[in-house]
Amino acid sequence: MAVTLPIGERIRYWREKKQRKQAAVAGLCGITEEYLSQIERGLKTPSLPVLRALAAELGVPTSALLDETPGEPSGKNGGVAQDVTRALMGYGPPRSSPPLSSTALREQVESAWRMWQTSPTRFTDAATVLPPLVADTEHAVRVHRTGTDSDSRRDVLRTAADLYFLLRSYCRRADRVDLSLMVADRGLRAAEDADDPIRIAAAQWNLGHVLLADGEHEGAEQVARLGVEQLATSQEGEAVALAGALELVAVVADARRKRWWNARQRLQDKAVPRARQVGEGNSMWTVFGLTNVELHGVSIEMEAGETTEALRVADQIDTSCLPSLERRFTFLLEVARCCDLRREDAAVLVHLLDLLQSAPEDLARSPLAQDMVIRLRRRVRPTYRRQVDMLTERLGLL
Structure with a gap:
């Protein structure tokens, strides 16, 4: 909202x-x-x-x-696009039509993921790309459930799981936790039907993020712990990366429950060694690597109110290697929040204007950014009131 x-x-x-x-x-x-x-x-x-x-x-x-009626996020597509919702509810190609090949479907889902992780207009783009892709994927799953080609069936289910992971992120960022939970569950079912341990772990990572968004921090930690246990016997790169990503879910759950020491210790003892082992990467689009682990260190200190330490750590991080615009956005927004808590208004404004240029749709949908702009207007100096008023209008707060 x-x-x-x-x-x-x-x-x-x-x-x-x-x-x-x-x-x-x-x-x-x-x-x-x-x-x-x-x-x-x-x-x-x-x-x-x-x-x-x-x-x-x-x-x-x-x-x-008046402000009784909450404003819609600015941009062409506030919330979840109606066509995406319709596709998730089963509107798609006739059941008698031939499905896309598993290869063609895989290429389209991977292209959608690249768009989602890199496009500054990703919500607008998703509203166009996702509806037909959801319909085609679910149609292919239906057809292959009764087919005799077990390899193609498994490939389609893997692709479906990957698409549901994207949809989880899209729905969550569009503030639809209910739909996010639904597609996270579909992703888990598709991964289990494909009998793919890596995708099952990725599905648990996605489910953990939905639970965090819904305030179910204990449940998120339990899901993360289960996923790590299931991956314990494998030392392959992707398994180690997914286990590390799941540990980060538990780190966030600790921080949200104000268990700062537990969060810091888990980060150092569980996530850092795995990040050093696998290096920078993006296994199953989790963006797990040493840089992402360092960003979580900033998040812990911000949540704990230790803004000086958070900014000290942030100054040592180079996010240019991250493949995800969303992760870079979250980091810079948290830095702005630390400056906001210190009432360093010029720094807050600089960071928000940077985000407006690099990720305008994400900024317009962020309640934290909106809160910061409102506070900034109350303290603003005449020398940069014009820029703050422009931000106020661009974020749809009027």
């Missing part, structure tokens, strides 16, 4: 945008300057007649000053 500016903030925004003095607007609306000041600071709530008078004097609709 998107954040919006409170009524007082909106009134002040429009008054300043219209270049009107507080005393003049208050006098013309029949209220005192002090009363209007209290309204703008959130200390008083205006009555409906006063609100209408203010709107008329500022030349805006009364609805522009």
Whole structure:
């Protein structure tokens, strides 16, 4: 759900945008300057007649000053695209039509993953790419369930699992935890039907992230622990990377429960050795590697309120090697949050403007970014008010 500016903030925004003095607007609306000041600071709530008078004097609709109705994320596709939802509910090709080959399906899913991890307009792109891909994949799964070619059936199920992993990330970032849980479950079922241990572990990693998003931190840790145990007998590169990624799920679960010491120790004892063993990578699109482990170290310190230590660690990290725009976005947003907690407003603004350029759709969908912009407006200095107002508009907070 998107954040919006409170009524007082909106009134002040429009008054300043219209270049009107507080005393003049208050006098013309029949209220005192002090009363209007209290309204703008959130200390008083205006009555409906006063609100209408203010709107008329500022030349805006009364609805522009209200925030009862949550705004939609800015951009062409707020939330989960309707066509994606329809495809997940079973709208697709006729059952009698021939399915795509497993090779063609695999190429399309991998292309979709590359788009999702690298495109600054990935939500808009996903709204176009995913609906037909979901329909074609689920149709292929249905056809191969009753087929006699066991190798093709397994290949299609693997591809389906990979697509559901992408859909988990898409639905989660679109703030639809319910759909995210549904596709995470489908991914786990497809991986199990394919009898693929690596994809089963990846499915558990995806499920763990859904549980984290839903506040089920203990459940996320249990899923992660189960996945690590199932991979314990294998020392192959992908198995080690997936075990490391699952350990990071448990690290986040510890941090969210304010078990800072446990989170730090698990990171050093469980995740770091695996990251050193496998190097930088992107096994099953988990972006597991030493850089990602270091980013989790920043996250722990941020969650713990240790902003000085978080920024010290962040200054030593080079994220240019990461294949995932989403991971780089999350890192820079957390750095901005540390600066926000320290009231280093210029630094907050610089980081948010950087994110607006590199990942505009992710920024527009981030409640944390929206909260930071609202706080920034309350403390903003005149020298960069224009940039903050531009951010406010671009994030759809008005």
